Amino acid sequence: MLEAMQSAFVGLLSFQHFAYMLLGIVVGLGVGILPGLGGIAGMSLLMPFIYGMDQVSALAMLVGMVAVIPTGDTFTSVLMGIPGSSASQATVLDGFPLAKKGQAARALSAAFSASLLGGVFGALLLTGFVVVAKPLILSFTTAELFMFALLGLSVVGVLAGESIMRGVVACGLGLMVGAIGAAPATGESRFDLGIDYLVDGVPLVIIGLGLFAIPEIADLIRRSRPIAADSGLGAGWLQGVRDTFKNWFLVLRCSALGTFIGAIPGLGGGVVDWIAYGHAAQTSKDSSNFGKGEIKGVIAPESANNALQGGALMPTLLFGIPGSGSMAVFLGGMVLLGLQPGPSMVTTDLELTYTIAWTLAFSSIVGAAICFFLAVPIARLTFVPFNLIAPFMIMIICFAAFQARRDLTDLLVLFAVGIVGIFLRRFGWPRPAFLIGFVLSSQAENYLYQALQFYGWEFVQRPGVLIIGALTIASTLMALRSRVSEEGAVTKEARGEETDRPVHGGATKAERRPQIVFAVLLLATFLYGVMSSAPLSFLGSVFPFYTSALMVAFTGYMVMMLVVAKPGHSAHFDQELAAKAKGTDDGTTVWPSVGWFVFLFGMTSVLGFIISIAIFITTFLMVRTQLGVARSLLYTGLCIAFMSTLGHYLTLDFPAGLLQHYVEMPWPLK
Numbered sequence: 001m002l003e004a005m006q007s008a009f010v011g012l013l014s015f016q017h018f019a020y021m022l023l024g025i026v027v028g029l030g031v032g033i034l035p036g037l038g039g040i041a042g043m044s045l046l047m048p049f050i051y052g053m054d055q056v057s058a059l060a061m062l063v064g065m066v067a068v069i070p071t072g073d074t075f076t077s078v079l080m081g082i083p084g085s086s087a088s089q090a091t092v093l094d095g096f097p098l099a100k101k102g103q104a105a106r107a108l109s110a111a112f113s114a115s116l117l118g119g120v121f122g123a124l125l126l127t128g129f130v131v132v133a134k135p136l137i138l139s140f141t142t143a144e145l146f147m148f149a150l151l152g153l154s155v156v157g158v159l160a161g162e163s164i165m166r167g168v169v170a171c172g173l174g175l176m177v178g179a180i181g182a183a184p185a186t187g188e189s190r191f192d193l194g195i196d197y198l199v200d201g202v203p204l205v206i207i208g209l210g211l212f213a214i215p216e217i218a219d220l221i222r223r224s225r226p227i228a229a230d231s232g233l234g235a236g237w238l239q240g241v242r243d244t245f246k247n248w249f250l251v252l253r254c255s256a257l258g259t260f261i262g263a264i265p266g267l268g269g270g271v272v273d274w275i276a277y278g279h280a281a282q283t284s285k286d287s288s289n290f291g292k293g294e295i296k297g298v299i300a301p302e303s304a305n306n307a308l309q310g311g312a313l314m315p316t317l318l319f320g321i322p323g324s325g326s327m328a329v330f331l332g333g334m335v336l337l338g339l340q341p342g343p344s345m346v347t348t349d350l351e352l353t354y355t356i357a358w359t360l361a362f363s364s365i366v367g368a369a370i371c372f373f374l375a376v377p378i379a380r381l382t383f384v385p386f387n388l389i390a391p392f393m394i395m396i397i398c399f400a401a402f403q404a405r406r407d408l409t410d411l412l413v414l415f416a417v418g419i420v421g422i423f424l425r426r427f428g429w430p431r432p433a434f435l436i437g438f439v440l441s442s443q444a445e446n447y448l449y450q451a452l453q454f455y456g457w458e459f460v461q462r463p464g465v466l467i468i469g470a471l472t473i474a475s476t477l478m479a480l481r482s483r484v485s486e487e488g489a490v491t492k493e494a495r496g497e498e499t500d501r502p503v504h505g506g507a508t509k510a511e512r513r514p515q516i517v518f519a520v521l522l523l524a525t526f527l528y529g530v531m532s533s534a535p536l537s538f539l540g541s542v543f544p545f546y547t548s549a550l551m552v553a554f555t556g557y558m559v560m561m562l563v564v565a566k567p568g569h570s571a572h573f574d575q576e577l578a579a580k581a582k583g584t585d586d587g588t589t590v591w592p593s594v595g596w597f598v599f600l601f602g603m604t605s606v607l608g609f610i611i612s613i614a615i616f617i618t619t620f621l622m623v624r625t626q627l628g629v630a631r632s633l634l635y636t637g638l639c640i641a642f643m644s645t646l647g648h649y650l651t652l653d654f655p656a657g658l659l660q661h662y663v664e665m666p667w668p669l670k
Contacts, residue, residue: 008354011056012362020057021359024064025367031065032072040435041216042069043329044208045396047336048403048652055337056355062333063359066326067119068367070305074111075375078104078298090273094290094297101293108375109240110295111302112368114251117244118303119364121255122262122310126357129314130346143459145342146447147468148319149440154472165558165571169522170429171437172551176529176544177202178441185449185539191532202413203404204332207438210417213397215425218418218593220386221624237372243295250280250296251303258304262311262324276304310360317345317353320443324432328439387624391617392639394600399643402609402655411601411655418597422590427515428573445543452539512562515574519559526551596620608657610668614640644668 011017024046031042042065050058078095091111098107140148153171180191181201192198244251254276261272280300281287290297308324315321320341322328334341345353401414424431451459459465529548533541561571576589596616603612614636621632647654647668660670 004351005354007351008358011351011355012358016057017060017355017359021060021064021363022366024061024066025068025363025370027061028065028068029072029367029370032069033075040208040211040326040329040432041213041397042066043326043333044205044213045400047205047208047329047333048400050333050336051403053337055339055352058333058337059352059356060359062330063356064363064367066330067306067309067360067363068370069326070302070309071112071115071119071364071367071371074108074115074302074371078107078111090277090301091298093277094292094294097291097293098295098298103293105237105375106240106243106295107298109237109372110243111240111298112371113241113244114299114303115306116364116368117251118255118258118306119309119368120361121252121303122259122307123357123361123364124310125259125307126310126313126360127354130318130350130353130357140343140464141454141462142447142450143455143462144464144468145320146444146451146459147465147472148315148321149444149447151321151468151472153437153440153444154476165554165561166429167433169551169554169558170424170431170433172547172554173522173525174434174437174439175441175444175547176526176551177207177434178438179445179544179547183536183540184442184446186537188536188540190536190540190544191529197405197407197409197413200405202417202438203410204329204439205404206401206410206414206417207435208329209397209401210414211421211424211431211435213393214414214418214597215421215590217390217393217397218422218590218597219425221390221593221596222588222590240295244299247296247299250283250300253283254279254300254304255307258307259311261304262308263314272304272308273301276300306364310357313356313360317341317356320440322436322439328436331439385625388621388627390624391620391635394597395613395617395639395643398600398604398609398613399646399652399654403652406653408605408655408657411604415597415601419594422594423518426575426590427518428575448543449539452542509563511574511577512572515572516559516562519555519562523552523555523559526555604655604657606657606659608660608665608669609655610640610643611659612657613643 027046028042031045043062046062046065050061053061074091074095077091078099095107095111098104153175176191178201180198182188182199183190189199257276257279258272261275277290277297277300280296281290284290284294284296312322312324312327313330316327316331318341320331322331331341339345339349339352398411398414402408402410404410421431423429424434455462460469526548529544530552533545533548535541536545558571565571599619600612600616603615606612607615617636617639618632621627621635622629627635643654646652654668656670659665664670
């Protein structure tokens with residue numbers, strides 16, 4: 001063990017490791033600054049680029065990114081009052097009032113220093129946990145690992161929201177989508193609809209970007225949020241640091257809370273900041289200033305949400321259960337790199353485990369330092385109109401999605417998943433639950449059929465299985481008891497949303513019709529799953545058949561409640577109607593924004609990616625931002641130059657259209 005620690009520390013100091021970690025940090029800060037994206041979309045963006053990389057370098061880049069996203073999203077929370085992600089919502093309550101008082105520098109420096117300490121604390125606990133947990137982990141068989149997967153699924157599904165059925169059904173939908181393709185036990189085709197692309201399943205990067213990036217970008221384009229007029233930060237950089245160290249015991253307590261919450265799969269970033277914020281308010285001698293510019297209201301959530309990453313890595317690395325949505329994508333990245341979470345991470349790959357833990361600590365330090373030194377220019381970026389940033393983001397997302405299989409169908413599937421993501425977002429079905437269900441699907445099925453082959457159904461009598469099963473039942477019952485749903489409210493944390501909105505599901509059946517139609521489509525999907533998997537062999541059908549059958553019952557109940565329940569019940573939610581009820585609806589819909597994606601994908605199928613993206617960016621800027629022709633062309637030229645450079649040095653391809661099949665084009669147009 002000491003030898004593994006020493007080897008990991010030496011590798012941490014190498015130039016290659018530091019360079020890739022720094023690249024991940026830069027990308028993570030960029031993702032954090034842009035509201036609405038968060039760790040899931042950011043991790044999905046990096047997925048295509050880790051193919052062919054060595055394990056240490058790829059992990060350095062991924063960990064570097066995930067470590068600093070909670071630090072980067074502080075900028076929008078403090079300066080604009082817009083949470084950069086679900087883990088920075090509580091920071092807005094006191095960070096934004098401090099900025100309006102001219103104390104933005106103090107709030108930012110306190111947040112950065114608290115983030116640094118929280119990140120290091122979480123990494124240290126992860127290191128210690130590996131030492132303690134090693135003997136326990138080595139005693140697990142596939143039967144116990146299957147039950148751990150069930151524990152993760154039950155916690156994620158139930159804790160996804162006060163509308164319990166929504167969380168469970170979303171998780172079940174992810175399990176079913178994850179089962180698309182060849183059955184791991186028998187090789188039988190499942191749910192592929194006769195489409196060759198689906199024979200190998202749906203790539204993780206497509207699911208991550210489609211569910212999270214496209215709906216958020218489409219919504220931000222639609223709203224065209226006005227940007228704050230004043231980008232000044234004021235004074236107080238040193239005061240913020242002093243505030244953090246003055247409240248060192250609060251930092252320690254909230255870091256411990258964050259690590260503990262992160263280690264519970266499914267709880268994650270949606271609640272950690274609120275728990276830490278509530279703890280700070282409850283333990284403060286004078287809580288009257290909270291919500292008006294109390295520095296403790298910034299320190300507490302920021303230390304907790306950075307410590308969360310170390311906690312979330314514990315079940316991810318050691319049990320194969322993602323502690324959060326971003327950890328689900330990280331888990332997929334490990335599989336792409338040939339790493340198997342579980343016992344191997346404390347035996348043959350113990351050095352990599354320590355490398356991950358210490359990279360997390362080092363990234364927290366470097367990320368906070370970068371934020372301190374570049375706070376002023378980064379702050380100015382947050383005041384750029386989003387429609388100026390959107391074309392670049394869309395270009396990167398499409399390019400990343402294409403690298404999944406380097407097939408034009410990648411973009412079509414991305415668009416299809418994006419449409420599903422838009423409806424899930426609109427009707428309050430929790431997308432993080434879907435994602436974690438998708439990621440755990442293959443693992444749960446693999447462990448199930450291995451347990452059945454080794455032990456038969458007698459595996460359910462093993463002591464470890466019974467203990468974990470009891471924990472699964474207990475966690476479900478605790479979540480049901482703690483549900484605060486007297487009026488059927490659906491929290492924003494449940495849906496992975498970034499802003500507060502009142503629940504409004506429609507007072508009439510006509511208003512509720514879109515929700516009902518979507519739920520019926522989900523029901524039809526699960527019925528198809530039952531009928532399609534029934535003729536397969538036992539090992540090929542046992543997982544998708546029983547999952548789909550169970551989801552038919554749950555979804556049928558949801559459809560019934562949508563039809564017969566009174567307005568205000570937890571079954572009802574429509575974001576469009578909620579915006580009208582709150583008075584924030586501007587009369588527009590998200591579909592014109594979706595039309596821009598259709599425009600780009602349609603052109604790409606004919607003209608190829610580079611030509612299409614050039615036309616798209618220029619047209620978008622001139623129509624949406626009224627930017628002049630010269631500036632639009634300059635912006636487009638810089639984007640094409642960036643994309644060409646990226647493709648050249650990473651030897652990555654661009655989607656080709658019909659034009660490239662008939663006409664020989666020079667690179668990068670071919």
